[in-house]
Amino acid sequence: MTGAAHNEEIELKFSxxxxxxxxxxxxxxFPERGDxxxxxxxxxDHYFDTPDEALKNAGVGARLRxxxxxxxxxxxxxxxVGDGLHRxxxxxxxxxxxxxxxxxxxxxxxxxxxxxxxxxxxxxxxVMGQQRRERAIEVDGTTAVMSLDEGxxxxxxxxxxxxxxxxxxxxxxxxxxxxxxxxxxAAAGVAAPENRSKLEIAxxxxxxxxxxxxxxxxxxxARKLLRRHLVRMxxxxxxxxxxxxxxxxxxxxxxxxxxxxxxVFGTAFAGGHAREFEASLRRVADLLGAVRDLDVLLExxxxxxxxxxxxxxxRARRExxxxxxxxxxxxxxxxxxxxxxxxxxxxxxxxxxGKHAGDRVGEKAPVSLAGARERMLAAAANASGSxxxxxxxELRIMAKRLRYTLEAFRDVLDRRAATDFIERLRVLxxxxxxxxxxxxxxxxxxxxxxxxxxxxxxxxQRVAVARYIGQSESAVAKARLAFAELWPPLxxxxxxxxxxxxxxxxx
Numbered sequence: 245m246t247g248a249a250h251n252e253e254i255e256l257k258f259s260x261x262x263x264x265x266x267x268x269x270x271x272x273x274f275p276e277r278g279d280x281x282x283x284x285x286x287x288x289d290h291y292f293d294t295p296d297e298a299l300k301n302a303g304v305g306a307r308l309r310x311x312x313x314x315x316x317x318x319x320x321x322x323x324x325v326g327d328g329l330h331r332x333x334x335x336x337x338x339x340x341x342x343x344x345x346x347x348x349x350x351x352x353x354x355x356x357x358x359x360x361x362x363x364x365x366x367x368x369x370x371v372m373g374q375q376r377r378e379r380a381i382e383v384d385g386t387t388a389v390m391s392l393d394e395g396x397x398x399x400x401x402x403x404x405x406x407x408x409x410x411x412x413x414x415x416x417x418x419x420x421x422x423x424x425x426x427x428x429x430a431a432a433g434v435a436a437p438e439n440r441s442k443l444e445i446a447x448x449x450x451x452x453x454x455x456x457x458x459x460x461x462x463x464x465x466a467r468k469l470l471r472r473h474l475v476r477m478x479x480x481x482x483x484x485x486x487x488x489x490x491x492x493x494x495x496x497x498x499x500x501x502x503x504x505x506x507x508v509f510g511t512a513f514a515g516g517h518a519r520e521f522e523a524s525l526r527r528v529a530d531l532l533g534a535v536r537d538l539d540v541l542l543e544x545x546x547x548x549x550x551x552x553x554x555x556x557x558x559r560a561r562r563e564x565x566x567x568x569x570x571x572x573x574x575x576x577x578x579x580x581x582x583x584x585x586x587x588x589x590x591x592x593x594x595x596x597x598g599k600h601a602g603d604r605v606g607e608k609a610p611v612s613l614a615g616a617r618e619r620m621l622a623a624a625a626n627a628s629g630s631x632x633x634x635x636x637x638e639l640r641i642m643a644k645r646l647r648y649t650l651e652a653f654r655d656v657l658d659r660r661a662a663t664d665f666i667e668r669l670r671v672l673x674x675x676x677x678x679x680x681x682x683x684x685x686x687x688x689x690x691x692x693x694x695x696x697x698x699x700x701x702x703x704x705q706r707v708a709v710a711r712y713i714g715q716s717e718s719a720v721a722k723a724r725l726a727f728a729e730l731w732p733p734l735x736x737x738x739x740x741x742x743x744x745x746x747x748x749x750x751x
Contacts (some may be wrong), residue, residue, distance in 0.1 A: 253320070253334040255388075255413035256426050258435035263394050263408060267377065269434045270390060274425075280380040287311055287395075289372040291443060292343055294364040295479035302360045305443045308339055315339050319353045320441075328426060328437025343368065365478060365582075368590060370450045371398040372407060372442065381412075386421025388412050397446045397453075400467050401592040405449035409442060410435050455655040458606030458742060463597060465605045466509035469652050471589040473501045478582070484532075485570060489539050496536045499529035504648035508612055515596030521588060524581040531569040537684070538562040544685050544716075550708035553701045554692050606742055609653045613739045616646040621735060628731075633683040636724075640676035643669055650740070661740035668734045675730055679723035686716035 260266045267282075276282070290308045293299045299306055305320045317339035323331040337351030343366040348354050374395030381388055391411045397404040412425055429435055438445075454472065456465045477498035483491030502525055538561055545555045572578055588594045600608065620642040627635040647669040654662050692698045693709050701709075 251334055252323070253330070253332045253413065254419050254422070255330055255411050256328050256422055256429075257330055257438040257441075258328060258410040258412075258429060259438045260408050260410055260435040263392055266410065266434050267392060269432055270392075273428060273432070274381040274383070274390070276379065277382075282377050282379045285311055285376040285378070287374045287376050287393075289374070289442075290341075290343075291369045291372065291446065292366045293369055294361050295367060295475050295481075296364070298361050298364060299357075304357075304360055305441065306357055307443075308341060308343075310341060315341050317348060317351070317353050317357070319356050322441070325439050328439060329422065330439075330441070364482065367475065367478070367586065370404065370446055372396070372446055373398065374407065380415070381425075383424050384421050386417035386419075386424070387415045388422065388425065389415055393442075397449050399450045399453045400464075400471060400590055402453055402464055402468075404446070404453035407442060407445065409438070456605060456653060458604065458609075458656045460605045461512075461601060462509060462603040462605065462608055463512040463592070463601040465652075466505060466512045467589045467592075469505045469509070470502055470585070473498045473505065474582075474585050474589060477502070481573065485573060487566075492532060492539070493536055496529065496532035499525065499532055500644075501648055501651075503529055504645055505652060507645070508616075508649050508652060511598045511600040513595040513601070514598040517584075517588075518595045518598075521581070521584055521595070524577070524584070528572070528578065528581065531565070531572055534565040535562060535569055538565060540681055541685060541688060544681070545712070548708070548712070551689075551705060551712055553705045554689065554698070554709050554712075557692060557697050558688070605653070605656060609656060610739065610742060613646075613649055613653065616642075616649045617739055620646045624731065624735065633680075633687070633720075636676065636683070637680055640673065640680055643672055643676060647673065656742055657740040658743050665737055665740055668737060672727075672730050672734055675723055675726050679720055679727070682716045682719035682723065686713050686720065689713045689716065 288310045290310075292306060292308070303321055305322075307318050309316045309318060315338070317335075317337050319335040321333045323333060325331075335351075335353035335356055337349065337353040339348040339354070342348075345354055345358055345361075345366070372395055374393045376391055376393050378389055378391040381390055389412070391409075391413070393407065393409045393411065395407050397407055410429075412422060414422055426437070430437065454468055456468055460468070477495055480491040480495040480498065484495045506522060506525065538558060541558050542555065542562060545551050545558070548555070620639070623635075623639040623642040627639040630636070647666060650657070650662060650666050650669070654666070689709050689712055693706060693713070698706065698709070
């Protein structure tokens with residue numbers, strides 16, 4: 245391997261309020277040498293991780309740093325932190341601006357990264373743009389480089405916060421010499437020791453910026469929510485490929501939430517690019533749904549040997565559906581969809597702005613929530629007293645959409661009222677879900693019973709399947725009786741109000 249630098253990094257870190265004031269003090273306290281003047285660099289750092297935060301969980305920080313036309317991969321592991329002194333192992337090597345490690349030159353830094361992430365995709369966490377002013381100093385035989393960094397943290401093209409950091413990195417001599425520098429800075433009170441890394445500070449900023457806020461534009465809120473669910477989908481992707489049914493269920497939920505978000509915020513985007521994305525998302529969700537629906541069916545007959553022939557038929561259908569899903573997830577079309585998703589959520593104006601792209605969440609959310617509630621009420625009126633499974637299924641869909649809409653705006657709503665409403669919807673969804681699952685089970689079993697496979701089945705199996713149909717229909721009736729008790733209080737529930745600014749901060 246070539247092009248790698250590996251060393252123990254030892255440096256002091258400080259936060260400060262006024263860069264010019266601090267620079268003036270530093271020039272007085274550590275006079276500039278003629279051969280070591282200040283130099284200024286414009287730096288762009290792209291921090292990244294896997295969807296399941298493999299780097300963070302391994303205690304590893306990684307970034308791509310671009311200065312001019314040069315890009316460097318840096319991989320760091322903390323050894324010790326205290327009183328603003330940081331000791332870390334650091335690997336650096338040349339790289340490209342791509343987040344595909346396969347496109348970087350071979351190096352120890354690249355190998356270390358791949359050891360941690362395996363074959364997982366890397367996703368940009370945030371970007372930090374900095375102006376760095378740096379120069380060397382010497383104190384009692386210790387040589388160090390002072391770096392005054394001031395810049396902004398950017399999340400999905402949205403300003404997340406400002407960064408002001410002084411670093412004093414040991415270059416030569418005893419690390420104890422840094423203590424002298426630290427005491428002089430502390431005594432002057434011009435900067436405060438900082439035990440957090442830039443990555444940690446920026447991550448806190450990004451977590452706040454990722455929440456939907458009343459002042460967010462409709463398009464920015466959509467991108468925040470879509471990115472959140474995208475990460476969840478990708479997090480469960482490898483386990484779904486490996487055959488984990490729980491991961492598949494969670495991946496399907498993530499795609500459902502993406503589709504719900506797209507439906508709520510659809511007027512934020514326009515153009516063929518956005519329509520193509522919507523179609524690709526629907527394709528993934530449908531394939532996941534086909535497998536998950538069969539998993540639910542199979543769960544109802546898992547231990548019922550008296551219907552083993554029908555169960556085998558359903559299992560064969562499940563295998564075909566799963567093969568189709570995995571072929572799609574392994575296809576170039578799926579890769580393009582994910583790449584488009586990452587680009588679309590990662591930058592403003594990637595998708596063409598729609599007519600409501602600039603509307604504010606605080607103004608538009610109540611209208612969106614009220615509309616979702618009215619559609620649920622209308623579906624309930626249509627289903628009540630009906631024996632049509634399709635009407636009850638439509639109510640289930642409308643209730644789920646209202647819940648997802650409430651959860652999308654949870655950060656801007658009165659917390660207590662929103663939590664209470666969401667919980668009521670969750671209980672209703674469970675009830676309607678049981679009703680729907682039992683209805684589908686009865687329908688699928690009846691279809692099998694009249695099929696060629698069902699006609700050829702042993703008589704005792706056919707009798708058992710008929711009994712299973714009757715039990716499923718009884719479960720439907722029981723769920724509808726429970727619905728009659730659950731529905732009235734929920735129907736009277738009002739949409740939670742938008743929280744006042746102080747409440748939003750408390751959330």
